[in-house]
């Protein structure tokens with residue numbers, strides 16, 4: 193017969209730290225690590241009183257892969273493929289943040305055409321990320337059909353990205369000073385067609401889902417994140433814009449060539465799940481318009497800088513690259529000690545900040561609404577754990 | 579631009595349910611868009627980037643373009659490339675020895691020419707278990723001796739099946755293509 197220590201019977205470290213002993217009338221529930229609505233291995237310990245949540249505590253680290261430590265043992269180019277694995281949904285934004293930081297260290301000039309290609313591909317990737325969030329969120333809320341439509345459209349965008357990057361999810365496409373492959377005519381024509389096609393699909397999404405009465409009841413006035421709470425936790429991206437703050441790095445501190453395009457930063461003032469939902473739906477349209485503008489003004493020229501150092505050995509110093517990802521501000525801080533290996537790499541992932549406010553938001557709400565809130569935050573677990 | 583979320587009246591809400599049904603009904607009569615693997619296959623595999631393959635020389639398809647510089651193995655983040663190199667001493671060509679005969683008297687006898695060491699690629703081993711398909715090796719190769727395969731239906735039962743000997747694969751592929 194197995195013998196357990198008294199301690200072990202009371203659960204693992206997190207459970208014991210969460211609450212010592214049972215309380216009258218409350219129930220402690222583990223949501224995850226294998227829960228259909230956490231999309232990955234996120235675990236949340238909940239203390240329930242009936243259907244109401246008294247307390248919630250996210251437990252992280254199930255997919256911790258030491259991405260930051262890995263940066264200290266690999267050379268600069270060798271760390272590139274890691275970026276696609278941090279956030280598999282918006283891999284190109286992570287690619288971009290890293291090359292941006294290293295380019296600053298190396299004082300590398302990026303050719304015009306490469307900048308345009310980066311904008312086009314990154315926005316296309318943002319659309320695929322939002323489409324997946326859209327499908328998965330509605331799946332959490334109990335609607336099965338939308339994910340099929342979302343995936344069918346996402347598939348087209350991924351086919352396009354596959355033409356130039358060779359992969360479908362964990363892209364490793366940007367290189368220091370440019371991109372690894374030039375656009376092909378097939379990609380350009382396909383993207384133009386895709387933009388037109390998705391514009392016909394978005395009204396269908398609106399009819400089917402956004403205007404739907406059942407969805408409205410699940411998201412309207414649920415999970416209010418006031419601006420000050422969002423600021424306290426460092427929330428960025430669509431979640432912050434859903435709280436009525438027009439903050440977007442593409443507009444506020446334009447990196448690359450984003451200042452050349454004409455686009456809106458959608459924001460809604462209601463601070464609820466519906467506002468965050470609508471921000472993302474509007475953002476897809478804005479991304480489409482950025483792609484169309486970029487393709488129309490795509491210059492000719494090389495996609496890598498003319499003079500590339502053979503071995504990448506940035507001088508001593510540090511640099512910070514920040515871009516607007518599908519979930520918020522992605523920041524990468526690279527410190528160089530003059531060797532071919534970075535001294536330290538710090539990754540700032542938006543999902544980590546976005547998740548941390550969940551404990552506060554979920555106090556006193558219904559368990560079913562917690563699922564709706566989690567989905568509306570658009571969390572990507574590997575990005576939280578890194 | 580900070581907007582307000584549009585509000586919905588109950589009547590609009592009820593109408594939305596019928597609108598949704600119309601969308602679903604419309605899609606019900608649309609043609610199927612899924613691919614029924616294995617009876618059908620997707621048509622965009624040419625752009626798929628699978629594991630790497632060696633590229634043969636144009637004039638001699640049995641040897642690869644590789645110049646054994648080892649840069650790919652060094653660039654690989656996951657250390658999955660291993661080059662097995664055999665060193666062979668080659669006799670200097672006889673023509674070089676015959677030449678000094680003409681001016682034997684004046685010039686002091688030349689030192690015997692150094693034996694050259696030729697490096698031959700015995701095997702090019704790729705451990706595909708570790709490969710992250712990042713493409714660093716293909717990008718660093720100075721003579722374009724590596725390319726991506728489009729092998730997307732790769733499957734196996736053991737880890738050992740995914741350790742490839744690329745030189746042999748390249749030769750086999752050529753033999754198969756020349757005989758068939």
Ligand code: SF4
Nearest residue numbers: 654709710712713715
């Ligand atoms: S693709 Fe990347 S991981 Fe794979 S063998 Fe080449 S360098 Fe190594």
Ligand code: SF4
Nearest residue numbers: 644645647648650719
């Ligand atoms: S980089 Fe190219 S030439 Fe050099 S060893 Fe690798 S395959 Fe051969």
